[in-house]
Amino acid sequence: MRKYVAKFMLIMLLIFAFGSMTFAQDEVAVDTWEIHFLNSVTGPIASIGEYMSWSANYAAAKINEEGGIRGKPVEIVIHDTGVQPDKGIEEMSKIVDDALVVMGPVPEAVIMAAVPLAVRNGLFCMTSSTSYEYTVEYFPWTLSWYPPTEEKLPPVTELWAEENPEMEKIVQFVEKWAAWPGMAGAHTIGLNNKNVEVIDIEVPKDAVEFSSLVVKALAEDPDGFVLTCNPDKAGKIIKELVNRGWEEKDNILVFSSADDTALYTTGGDALNGISIYNYIDPDSENERWLNFKQEYKEDHDGKNPGSLATNYYDSVYMIKEAIEEGKLTGDPAKLAEERIKIRDYCRNVENFKGIQITWSMNEGLPTSKPIFLFEIIDGEKQLIGKSR
Amino acid sequence: MHILEEAFRARGKLMEFFIAQVLNGLSLGSIYVLLVTGFNLMLLVAKIIQFAYPQFVVISMYATWAVLRATNNVILAILVTIVVSIFLNLLSEPIFRRITSIKGTDINATFVASIGLSMVLVEIMSHSLNQGFPISFSDNWVGGSVFRYGIINISRSSIFAWVGGIIVVVAFFYLLYRTMVGRLFRAIAENRHVAKLFGIPIFKTSMMSYLIAGLLGGFIALLLSMLIGTASPWLGESVALKVLAVSIVAGLGNLKGGLFVGLALGVVESVAIGYVAGSWSNVIAFVIMLIVILAKPKGLFGAAVE
Amino acid sequence: MYFLGFSMTYILMAWSIYLPYRVKHLHFLAVATMAVTSYMGGILSVNFGWSFLPTLLLSIVIGALISYLISHTIGNAPTFTVVIVGITFVFIIKTAIENTDYLGGTIGLFGIPVLDHPLIILFAFLLVIGYFLYRIDHSRIGRAASVIFTDENLAKSMGIKPKQIGMLFQTISGGIAGSAGVFYAFFVGSLFPDFFTFHLIGTLMTILFIGGYTTMWGVIPAALILRGVPMILPSSIASWRLLIYGVLLVAIIATKPKGLITKKMLWELLKKRSGS
Numbered sequence: 001m002r003k004y005v006a007k008f009m010l011i012m013l014l015i016f017a018f019g020s021m022t023f024a025q026d027e028v029a030v031d032t033w034e035i036h037f038l039n040s041v042t043g044p045i046a047s048i049g050e051y052m053s054w055s056a057n058y059a060a061a062k063i064n065e066e067g068g069i070r071g072k073p074v075e076i077v078i079h080d081t082g083v084q085p086d087k088g089i090e091e092m093s094k095i096v097d098d099a100l101v102v103m104g105p106v107p108e109a110v111i112m113a114a115v116p117l118a119v120r121n122g123l124f125c126m127t128s129s130t131s132y133e134y135t136v137e138y139f140p141w142t143l144s145w146y147p148p149t150e151e152k153l154p155p156v157t158e159l160w161a162e163e164n165p166e167m168e169k170i171v172q173f174v175e176k177w178a179a180w181p182g183m184a185g186a187h188t189i190g191l192n193n194k195n196v197e198v199i200d201i202e203v204p205k206d207a208v209e210f211s212s213l214v215v216k217a218l219a220e221d222p223d224g225f226v227l228t229c230n231p232d233k234a235g236k237i238i239k240e241l242v243n244r245g246w247e248e249k250d251n252i253l254v255f256s257s258a259d260d261t262a263l264y265t266t267g268g269d270a271l272n273g274i275s276i277y278n279y280i281d282p283d284s285e286n287e288r289w290l291n292f293k294q295e296y297k298e299d300h301d302g303k304n305p306g307s308l309a310t311n312y313y314d315s316v317y318m319i320k321e322a323i324e325e326g327k328l329t330g331d332p333a334k335l336a337e338e339r340i341k342i343r344d345y346c347r348n349v350e351n352f353k354g355i356q357i358t359w360s361m362n363e364g365l366p367t368s369k370p371i372f373l374f375e376i377i378d379g380e381k382q383l384i385g386k387s388r
Numbered sequence: 389m390h391i392l393e394e395a396f397r398a399r400g401k402l403m404e405f406f407i408a409q410v411l412n413g414l415s416l417g418s419i420y421v422l423l424v425t426g427f428n429l430m431l432l433v434a435k436i437i438q439f440a441y442p443q444f445v446v447i448s449m450y451a452t453w454a455v456l457r458a459t460n461n462v463i464l465a466i467l468v469t470i471v472v473s474i475f476l477n478l479l480s481e482p483i484f485r486r487i488t489s490i491k492g493t494d495i496n497a498t499f500v501a502s503i504g505l506s507m508v509l510v511e512i513m514s515h516s517l518n519q520g521f522p523i524s525f526s527d528n529w530v531g532g533s534v535f536r537y538g539i540i541n542i543s544r545s546s547i548f549a550w551v552g553g554i555i556v557v558v559a560f561f562y563l564l565y566r567t568m569v570g571r572l573f574r575a576i577a578e579n580r581h582v583a584k585l586f587g588i589p590i591f592k593t594s595m596m597s598y599l600i601a602g603l604l605g606g607f608i609a610l611l612l613s614m615l616i617g618t619a620s621p622w623l624g625e626s627v628a629l630k631v632l633a634v635s636i637v638a639g640l641g642n643l644k645g646g647l648f649v650g651l652a653l654g655v656v657e658s659v660a661i662g663y664v665a666g667s668w669s670n671v672i673a674f675v676i677m678l679i680v681i682l683a684k685p686k687g688l689f690g691a692a693v694e
Numbered sequence: 695m696y697f698l699g700f701s702m703t704y705i706l707m708a709w710s711i712y713l714p715y716r717v718k719h720l721h722f723l724a725v726a727t728m729a730v731t732s733y734m735g736g737i738l739s740v741n742f743g744w745s746f747l748p749t750l751l752l753s754i755v756i757g758a759l760i761s762y763l764i765s766h767t768i769g770n771a772p773t774f775t776v777v778i779v780g781i782t783f784v785f786i787i788k789t790a791i792e793n794t795d796y797l798g799g800t801i802g803l804f805g806i807p808v809l810d811h812p813l814i815i816l817f818a819f820l821l822v823i824g825y826f827l828y829r830i831d832h833s834r835i836g837r838a839a840s841v842i843f844t845d846e847n848l849a850k851s852m853g854i855k856p857k858q859i860g861m862l863f864q865t866i867s868g869g870i871a872g873s874a875g876v877f878y879a880f881f882v883g884s885l886f887p888d889f890f891t892f893h894l895i896g897t898l899m900t901i902l903f904i905g906g907y908t909t910m911w912g913v914i915p916a917a918l919i920l921r922g923v924p925m926i927l928p929s930s931i932a933s934w935r936l937l938i939y940g941v942l943l944v945a946i947i948a949t950k951p952k953g954l955i956t957k958k959m960l961w962e963l964l965k966k967r968s969g970s
Contacts, residue, residue, distance in 0.1 A: 042514060047521050084893075085886055086700055093696040112804045112884040120808075137805065176667060176792050176800045202666030206626035209616050211412040211541070212661040218539045219405045219662075232522045236618060243533050244541045265524045266618050486948045493951045496718070496773060500903050504943030507896060511937035625892070629781065636774045667789045674782040682767050685775045 030330035033074040035060070035319060036095050037312070038105035038114065043082040045107060047261055051296075051305065052106065052129065052312050053078050058295065059316035062288075069320045070327075076316070081105060085113030096121045100330060101342050103315050108134050108178040115142055122336055124343040126319070128311040131179045132365075140347050143364045145311065149182050154190030155387035156277045156371045157226070160253050161194035163275075163373075163384060167223040167251055169197040173213070173237055175229035176202060183255060184228040191226075203229045203237075214240045224251030231258040235266030242270040249273030250375065260306040264379055271376045275384065278307035279371060281356045282383050288355050304381070314354045318346055408540040409662040410655055415546040415615055417654020418553030419608065423631045424638070424646035425560060426604045431641045432577035433597035436484045437495055439502035441605065442631060443509040443624040444480075448473040448609035450513070450619060453523045462529075469609050474602030480505065481598045485591075506628065513621035522620035530617045545614035552611050556604065557647065564643075569596055577641070630673075637677045639687025649688065653677075701921045702816045703877050707894075708901045708913035709827060710871040714863045715907050716831075716839040717856065718773050721864055722780025722895055723764060724871035726787045727757045729890035732875035733791060736803045736885050746809060750876050757872020758865050765864040770846075770857035784891055791887040804884035812881050819877070823870060827910045830866075835859060900939045904946045906953025909960060916954065 037056055041049040056076045064073045079091040088110035095102060096117055103126045105111045111127055111134050118125050119141045127135055128145045135144040146152060161167060170191065174184040188198040199220050203213060214237060217225065225241065227234040234254050241252070249272065254263065256278040264271065284290075292313065296305045322328070322345035328338045350360045360367050374381035423442060430438040451472040455465040487493055487501055517523075531544030564570035572593045575583045584590055613619065634653055638645030653673060660669035680688055707728065714721035731753035738744040738752075764783075768776050792800050809815060830836050841849040842856050849856060879885055901920055906912025924935045946953060 046514065085882065085884070085889060089696055089882060090700070109802060109886040109888065112802050112886060113882055116804075116808065116883045133801065178800055181800060204661075204666040204670055206622075206670070207666070208623060208626060209412075209416060211415070212409055212658040213666070215405065215408045215412065215539050215541075216662050232618065232620065235524075236616075239617065243543060244539065245533075245536060262522055266522065268524065268527060483944060483948060487951065490948075490951055493947070496720075497947050497951050500899060501944050501947040503896060503899060504940040504947070507900075507936050507940030508944070509940075511934060511940065515934065515937075629892070632774075633778055633781070636778050640774065665793075667792065671782075671786050671789050674778075674785050678779060678782040681775050681778050685768075685771045691772075 026327045026329060028070050028072050028329050029332075030072060033069050033072055033323070033330060034077050034099070035074060035101060035103060035316060036077045036079060036099045037103040038079045038081055038088060038091055038110065040083045040106050040110065041078065041080045043084070045083060048306060048308060049080075049106060051260075051300070051309050054296070054299065055292075055305075055309050056103065056312040056316055058292065059313040063316065063320055069323050074316070074320070076103075081110045081114075083107060083109060085109050088114035089117060092117050096123055098332065098335070099123060100328075100335065100338060101126065101319055103128070103312055103319075106130075111135070111142075118142075122339055124339050124346070126315045126346065128315045129308045131182070133179060133182060135364075139364050140343055143346060143361070145361075145366050145369070147365055147369075149179065149186045150189065152371070153183060153186035154193060156373060157187045157190030157253070158194050159373055159385050159387045160275055160277075161191055161196050164224065164251050167196050169199070169220070169222050170224040170226060170251070171217040171220050171222040172198050172200050172226040173203050173217070173229050173234075174200050175205060175233065177205060177230070180228050180255075180257065183257070184226075187226055187228065187255070198226075203233055207233065210237050210240050213237065214244060217241075218244065218246075224248065225253070227252070227254045227258060229258065231260045231263035232266050234258040235263045235268070235271070238267050238274065239270040250275055253277070256307045256371075261300070261303050264303070272378065274376050275373060276376055276381065277371055277373045279369065280305065280307060280310065281370070281372060282374070282381060284356045286356060292355060310355050314352075317354075318349065318352060321349070321352070322346060404538045404540060405662060406659070408538075409658045411540065411542065411546065413655030413658030414651065415549045415654070416658060417651035418549045419612060419615065420627075420631065420634055420654050421553055421647050421650035422556055422604065422608045422611070423627065424634050424650045425557065425643060426601045426608070427631055427635055428641050428643050428646050429573075429597055429601050429604075431635070432643075433573050434481075434484060434594050435488055435495060435580065436498035437502060437632075438480075438484075438601075439499060439628055439632060440480070440506040440509060440624075441502075441601070442628040443506050443513075444473060444476045444602075445605050445609045445612065446619055446621070446624040447476060447509060447513065447517075448606055449613045449623075450517050450523060452609060452613050453525060453619070456526065456529060466610060470603060470606030473606030473609060474599055477598045477602035477605060478595070481595060485594070506624070510621050510625065517621070522618050524618045525613050530614050545611075545617075549611050549615050552607065556607060560604075561643075563600070569593075573597060633674065633677050637680050637688055639689045640691040642687060642689045642691060645687065645689030697922060699812050699816060699881050701917045702813070702820055703874060703881060704897070704901060704917040704921065705820060705913050706816075706823065706870060706874040706877065708898050708905070708917060709823060709910065710867045710874060711898050711902055712907060712910060712913060713827065713830075713867045713870070714776075714860070715902065716836070717842045717860050717863060719768075719771075719776045719860060719864065720773060720780065720899075721761075721776060721867050723761060723776075723783050723864070724780070724867050725890050725895055725898070726780065726783035727760055727868050727871040728875035728878070728894075729784070729787045729791065729887075730760065730875065731757050731872040732879040732885055732890070733797055733803060735876040735879045736806045737797065739807055739880070740803070740805050746815075746876075746880055749880075750873055753872040753876040754869045755872070757875070758869035761868025761871075762861070762865040765861040769861035769864065771860075781892075784895070788887050788891055798885070800887065802884060802886040806879050806883045806885070808883045809880050812877075816877060816881075819873065823873075824910070831910055835862070839863070897939070900943050903953055904942055906955035908952050908957045909955055911960065912953045912955040 039049045039053055041053055060074045060076050068074060081088040081091055088105050092114040101124050105114050106129055108130055111130060115125055115138050119138050125142045127142050130144055131146050132144045132148045135142045172184055174181060191198050201217055252274040254276040259276055259278045293305060322342040325345060326341040347364045348361055351358050359369055371387045373384045375384055427438060427441050430436050448469045452465050452469045455468045484498055487497055533541050533543050535542040572588055575588055576593055634649045638649040657669060657673050660672045710724040735749045735753055738749050768779050791797050797803060838854045839859055846856055901913050901916040905916025
């Protein structure tokens with residue numbers, strides 16, 4: 001009898017020991033979860049970088065209010081790369097040994113310079129704001145939340161063309177920067193599908209005044225315009241067009257990357273009636289979104305969130321989920337395997353509840369992310385339609 | 389080839405198109421002329437290459453914007469802009485004076501120093517002024533179209549640019565050739581040492597040149613704000629290179645040459661944009677300048693300064 | 695590791711600007727050359743499988759050739775003419791790259807195989823180039839260059855031919871710049887057309903003038919300090935990097951215009967050593 005009791009006690013002891021070891025294995029080994037973010041908060045895209053940092057920090061604050069990740073608070077560590085590739089490599093090299101995960105880099109030039117370093121060291125980069133073309137080379141160590149440009153954009157311009165069927169020929173202002181020429185090409189595909197001829201006119205990066213460009217455009221006798229250039233220039237070109245007598249505002253389309261504060265500042269009233277597309281669902285009644293929007297407006301002089309504002313908010317939450325699902329510990333001894341766990345979670349996440357929409361990733365490609373077409377009235381966007 | 393295709397298509401409304409571009413070019417050219425004049429003044433009298441001069445102008449534009457935003461008072465904005473510009477230029481004087489007085493420096497040292505100054509100013513603008521975002525001037529300030537025919541458009545701001553440009557250049561030449569101050573300037577420009585021997589107050593006259601350059605700069609800031617309607621920290625950089633180039637191509641320090649080359653650059657750029665894809669127009673402008681300078685290394689009209 | 699690698703690459707680039715400035719030429723063409731050879735290196739390795747060494751050798755030759763051809767016209771031109779020529783080529787090359795899809799256009803070129811032991815190779819190369827520059831500086835040619843710098847007419851009256859020396863220095867500068875371009879490409883692994891432009895020119899000028907343009911040694915500490923210090927500063931101050939560079943540049947020109955390390959200083963240092 002005693003032998004059985006002894007054996008039983010031994011087994012219980014073993015189970016208990018084993019159980020506590022496993023439990024200890026799952027215990028969080030950090031005091032704070034550090035999520036590094038390689039952003040560009042200074043330089044030519046400072047305004048976009050700023051709101052991306054804001055969104056990430058906002059997400060972190062909300063998570064901490066709700067109890068943190070596995071009971072520990074999360075902190076976003078911003079590394080400014082100022083759109084300089086060598087700075088990007090520098091910042092990445094500082095974190096590549098210890099970081100659990102990194103968000104960004106932003107923008108594309110820095111991705112190209114810094115991601116190879118991360119890949120060589122097995123560090124996953126959540127480049128949630130970039131297009132597919134920049135990340136496909138490094139799958140699965142990086143990802144894109146946008147499907148290939150040529151699939152994603154043509155439906156939008158098709159929709160716009162349907163809304164304005166009288167257009168037969170349009171001029172597209174293209175600025176040669178990063179992925180924009182590719183996007184311009186995709187715009188053209190969509191328009192050509194609806195029998196609209198597209199003539200591209202290049203906007204030089206350092207252009208300061210646009211009278212000559214606009215004259216050139218008007219000389220083509222177009223029915224409309226597409227603006228695939230930086231927000232500041234887009235605003236000025238539209239103003240110049242209006243000054244030269246252009247009246248059919250809904251025949252002007254601005255692309256998503258130009259949807260930020262600078263557009264509204266330089267375009268002003270000239271923007272009334274023009275069309276613009278982006279990825280933000282204006283009708284989303286999601287409470288998180290409404291709160292986000294409100295606090296954003298309070299901190300940004302009443303302006304609405306920029307087109308890429310939600311990407312890094314969602315990224316922080318996706319990382320949180322990955323950590324929770326995988327019961328990650330942040331233990332430096334397990335760094336390599338935990339990085340892989342985050343990577344694999346994000347690459348195939350199902351029904352992730354983003355702040356605006358719920359979507360899934362399939363081997364690094366997103367499914368079901370619609371694009372919204374708007375008309376700008378008095379600085380606010382009114383929904384016209386939705387594609388895909 | 390893509391470029392040629394574009395050129396052929398544009399042949400449509402040839403004359404109208406050409407005139408429109410030339411008019412655009414004249415507005416832009418007026419600004420270049422004014423900037424080169426200020427730049428050359430510094431070169432001739434203060435003996436410095438002030439690469440940061442356009443940055444001073446851009447900062448003054450920020451001042452205009454700030455005052456207009458705060459008070460909407462046009463007169464005040466004009467005054468403040470000019471004061472800020474003069475102030476900035478005068479502030480830079482001791483730095484340059486120090487540099488030119490050290491043995492072993494030459495005018496290249498001032499060039500390099502002004503590049504450093506330019507870097508500092510751009511950083512300050514992109515970090516602190518309006519949080520680095522571009523600024524925009526109201527429609528009232530910029531003004532609208534005054535005359536329109538087809539695609540030819542003459543805006544209020546272009547008229548200001550031309551008229552302003554002409555007035556300033558005439559006034560400047562009047563100053564230079566019909567006033568005492570101008571005579572002093574020319575004396576120093578011709579031969580600094582001899583001028584000193586003759587008792588000409590180098591320091592005071594030099595200060596005067598900074599003051600006038602500042603005045604001019606403020607005026608340019610106002611015109612630019614109307615013509616372009618916006619400003620950003622990087623506005624100065626693209627313009628600074630062109631101003632330097634114009635000065636070199638015309639002949640360093642050659643005021644009359646600067647007039648011609650400045651206007652010519654404006655027109656060439658605008659016309660080039662009309663016929664050729666955007667970024668190549670920049671290249672064309674520089675290539676033409678390159679050819680000129682290779683043919684005449686001392687500048688088209690001869691340098692007034694080594 | 696990256697700190698040293700970038701510093702050494704910048705030293706190489708700064709040396710290409712240093713040499714022509716010995717005769718008062720601000721040879722910005724070197725930066726355009728770097729752009730050309732770096733892209734050439736990228737294409738050769740990615741599309742044609744060339745390895746590093748032959749690419750390096752070819753780039754030195756091409757770089758030198760480009761500068762040599764152009765030096766026929768600007769071998770003895772005034773400083774600012776050389777400046778304009780250089781800037782024009784920087785513009786031309788940049789625009790050409792941006793408009794050429796084969797070179798990656800505005801998206802850039804990536805996938806260049808990164809060197810396994812870049813530091814050793816770079817260091818060895820620096821030693822070779824450094825030695826070469828040292829020999830030039832301390833030869834008849836180097837002394838002649840100093841005379842040209844001080845007074846070109848005096849040099850001519852002494853029988854020195856400024857054009858020949860100008861051409862020589864520009865050609866060598868082109869070769870060094872060519873190598874720098876390839877080192878950069880194989881170090882970073884990707885190329886972006888915006889890199890080889892005025893921002894780089896500004897950085898190199900800062901390194902050269904703060905370090906000291908009268909000797910070849912100045913750029914070494916300057917490159918290390920200018921790259922190194924921002925890495926140890928906290929992020930908030932580090933983003934003001936360019937401002938600090940600008941202030942330092944103005945300060946140096948106003949106090950020690952020849953830079954931190956000058957011939958005089960080195961001479962005195964050596965004298966002290968041999969004296970004691």
